Amino acid sequence: MAKCAFLGLGVMGHPMAGHLAAAGHEVTVYNRTASKADAWAQQHGGRMAPTPREAAEGADFVMACVGNDDDLRQVCTGADGAFAGMSEGAIFVDHTTVSSAVTHELYAIAKAEGFGFVDAPVSGGQAGAENGQLVVMCGGDQPDYDMAEPVIAAYAKLCKRIGDSGAGQKCKMVNQICIAGLVQGLSEGMAFAEKAGIDGRAVVEVIGGGAAGSWQMVNRHETMLDDKFDHGFAVDWMRKDLAICLATAEEIGASLPVTALVDQFYKDVQSMGGGRWDTSSLVKRLKAFD
Template sequence: MSKEQKMAKVAFIGLGVMGYPMAGHLAAKGHDVTVYNRTDAKSEAWVKEHGGNKASTPRAASENAEIVFCCVGNDDDLRSVVLGDNGIFAGMATDAVLVDHTTASADVARELGNIATERGLHFIDAPVSGGQAGAENGILTVMCGGEQAPFDRIKPVANCFSRAVTLMGPVGSGQLTKMVNQIAIAGVVQGLSEAMNFGQKANLDMEKVIDVISKGAAGSWQMENRGPTMCKGEFEFGFAVDWMRKDLGICFEESKRNGARLPVTHLVDQFYAQVQGRGGKRWDTSSLVHLLQND
């Protein structure tokens, strides 16, 4: 990384379970970071831990920043911090880049991308995969939508908290890629849940089973990282059922527009609704197995 890149002036908006460590990696790599969080105490804690500065509004945080990173909850949260007199766009200098890591709709990405262009700014939708552990360890996968030139500017900086930062196409393409990711995960976790429960019912040594089959065609990240804890009924590992249902809802809305059929995903979403009904709103997504273990 060049000296210029190390000294980049950046802002980070949203210090949740993902944003807090992501911003920390930026500071650790030498960037000049200003943070904003809706709850100011979180900003104070971050500055105490990592240095840098905090701001009282998204606009103030974004002033003079070359790159503004953002990671909030949903479309409405995103609009609330980007638009308006105290929003990110109001503070950004001409030619600066907003990189949005929120998992949101492709529609809001295109909406903000158009507004950015009108204002002489750049917008890149950049949802991530890897969960809280990926953010903390700096090994996220980032799926981007936007123009090549601003992407080339932000990639070395985003690499501070990532192991892969890839431009997928025009604005909105990052969000669409994340939808593909979530659809795939939903099916994999349900299949894994049924497999783990079957093995337990058959009185197999599941530690040995996972060790053997994870090395073959059935192997997956979910099996290696969640299989053992699923068998123990432990579901406290980051990506919550509530968040997954939000993401799947975005997938369903997009599928209405593009005509893609999602029969298995709709079924798994119903199972997640049952998990929520059992009090598992904040359980890890691997808690699908709870429905089978406790039917």
Template sequence: MKVAFLGLGVMGYPMAGHLQKGGHDVTVYNRTTAKAEKWAREFGGSFAKTPKEAAEGAQIVFACVGNDNDLRDVCTGDNGAFSSMTKGSIFVDHTTTSAEVARELSATALEMGLSFMDAPVSGGQAGAENGILTIMCGGTQEDFAKTEPVQQCYAQAVTLMGDVGAGQLTKMVNQITFVGAVQAISEGLAFAENAGLDAKKVVDVISKGAAGSWQLSNRGHTMVDDKFDFGFAVDWVRKDLGFALDEARKNGSDLPVTGLIDQYYKEVQRMGGGRWDTSSLIKLLRD
């Protein structure tokens, strides 16, 4: 298929590469054109200087940008993708955003004869690079059927969760759940260290039992080593938790632990750790 990919950050760059490797005709756009040029040299696709140019003639336009305003900009801003997309084509957004902006842009797309799907991802930079992301989609069954085989180029699981917005709501559940795990692991490892145990050996043992999790298996040893340069940054998780906490106020959910952990991440930012990965919560218990 002829597709476009807007946004070549740590996630989008390899995702777009998997599309090109999968046999699709890919045109990329990035706010910094030099990065788009580099991608084209590496993967053999094309690059464009605006979202509008990248989206021309594409059957599916993918995006993975920073936040709600970035998404609005690449969709409906000056030289936005919606203005050049062919009627009947589909915009698939992999950014983690609010559910509101997904519904807003879906309504705009429908007025223009286009389709919009929210499709946030989980799996981090490693998942994007290895093509094993988990994708949570919101949209129609028809649009999902058309886009799911293409998304499989960089995913191990692609699931339709409901109407537009349902993907973002599911991603909020993901973020609520995983930050709780990170805090629990941080407390456990700090306890192990204070008790004089071999913390890495503790990780190896308990990861095989009821305490086992992706976070423990993939971040336990690096947390012990005080290394926090492994992808998803504190600045970004605070953005995501903001969406979840806002939505919780609207739907009447109590998130006491999530709210507390959000404040812990705020303390990590104050320590200068905004670009550390999310496992850096343990720093608060050491420092």
């Protein structure tokens, strides 16, 4: 069993840290809102620390799941950052979806200080985190990944190293690019079925087992048809992720016309007050703009 720190106890980090504790690891948590860290410690029997540095002191592995590039830099660097408390040979595992640029930046600092850095964004959403069924896509040095993978297994159904530093984040970009087009297609299909006067649930029962089937179809068609979006992965976070995808595409010369279009559709959803709605709310935009 390992000594772990977990930084960030949002809807993803809270259950992920809980799975580490349940697996027998010794876990210290940090959260910007200290009351959340205290509540986690009382629930799971670990301890809380007032700063990322203090959480990381003596840890074999330091996991982070925060909001964006700036949040990650804040918990990593500076006098109170985790890097200041990490020991030589320890490994930092970043589960945040961020740019590959900040990943390369922090990887270089970590290596210079004598500890590892694995970028390890996740897919599976809140339900995946709660059930310990996340998919984790990793970048970094092979020895660091090999050491971290058995610990990550506490909350992952699949964990794979894609390549060197930044490869995990680039894989997550592919994931979000694919989801963007998929959800828009599903939204159009559900809206079309309603306009055509046929039962959307019956349609999904028939086509869901064929080539049109997807996780999104299975898990989101009913809430889409019921106009319920107060769950799942928020539009605000999806737009943050798609901005990373589009910026990286510009850098490498990749074409993402559908992604760019769907990003603007999500901007429309935000203007409707749906920034915290699930990404499947694209169907609500279709109905509003009909």
